Amino acid sequence: TYDTLENNIEKDGLQKTIMQMLAERAAVDIEELIINGDSKSDDSFLAQIDGIRKQAKSHIVDAAGGELSRQIFKRGYKAVPPKYLRVPQEFRFYTSPGIEVEWKDKVADRQTNLGDAAVQGGLSSAFGVPIKGIANMQPYSTGEGEKAIDVSDVILTHPKNIVLGFSRNIRIEVDKDIRRRKFIIVLTAKLDSVFEEEDAVAKIIKVKE
Numbered sequence: 474t475y476d477t478l479e480n481n482i483e484k485d486g487l488q489k490t491i492m493q494m495l496a497e498r499a500a501v502d503i504e505e506l507i508i509n510g511d512s513k514s515d516d517s518f519l520a521q522i523d524g525i526r527k528q529a530k531s532h533i534v535d536a537a538g539g540e541l542s543r544q545i546f547k548r549g550y551k552a553v554p555p556k557y558l559r560v561p562q563e564f565r566f567y568t569s570p571g572i573e574v575e576w577k578d579k580v581a582d583r584q585t586n587l588g589d590a591a592v593q594g595g596l597s598s599a600f601g602v603p604i605k606g607i608a609n610m611q612p613y614s615t616g617e618g619e620k621a622i623d624v625s626d627v628i629l630t631h632p633k634n635i636v637l638g639f640s641r642n643i644r645i646e647v648d649k650d651i652r653r654r655k656f657i658i659v660l661t662a663k664l665d666s667v668f669e670e671e672d673a674v675a676k677i678i679k680v681k682e
Contacts, residue, residue: 475654491658492645499643499660505609507637507666522665525635526610529628529668529676536680538615538622541575545677546599549629552675557631565632566604569625571682573597573606602629612682627677634673637666 481487502518510524532552536545546566550558558564577597597604612625640663648657668674 475656478656495645495658495660499662501609503637503662503664504607507635507664508607508609509611510666525628525666525668525674526626526676528671529630529674531672532675534675534677536624536677538624538679538681540681541572541579543599545680546602546627549627549675549677550600550602553629553673557670557673561601562598562603563631564602564629566599566602566627566629567607567610568604568627568680569610569612569682570606570608571612572625572627572680573604575682576604615679623682624679625682627680629675629677630668630673634669635666636669637664639664 478485478487483490506519506522506524508524508526510519510522511527512520512523514520534545534548534552539545549566550561576599580597610625610628612623614621615624616622643660643662646659646661648659649655650657
């Protein structure tokens with residue numbers, strides 16, 4: 474509103490702050506769309522495209538609600554055809570922050586320097602592949618009633634295998650509603666995301682949080 478811009482302690486600087494916050498929020502929303510997009514979703518925002526979770530179909534490993542373990546990561550690793558894993562340390566296990574913390578906790582139980590590093594927030598890995606928690610890879614429920622548990626997915630792929638394309642620059646437009654004494658800020662983008670080689674992806678599903 475006009476009043477907000479006139480009565481804040483930042484004065485004219487508030488407009489710049491709002492634009493910065495808008496850009497940061499847009500980055501989060503774009504990440505959510507390319508990860509969780511599902512053309513069959515009830516959420517109109519997520520229904521715009523199929524994200525990488527939906528696109529990963531060729532190599533599925535079902536953890537069936539099992540506890541996170543070294544064996545689960547091994548099954549995911551072996552599900553990717555060996556021809557793609559020439560440099561495994563350049564790949565990533567992408568998962569929820571909760572799964573990443575659980576794995577660090579398991580590594581920390583080992584009385585070694587590696588265990589100490591895990592507690593201090595060092596980069597965790599499994600079979601030489603770094604594990605990266607992504608805020609928008611949220612858990613979901615499986616099972617019914619008292620048997621329902623929270624689970625999440627783990628996606629193994631090379632970061633450069635995830636292609637994000639924009640058909641034009643992100644556009645921010647500002648208008649005024651002089652009757653309601655408000656500024657209107659609208660951000661739009663035209664984008665899509667695909668795997669360059671979907672065969673080089675493994676998805677581990679239903680890993681217990």
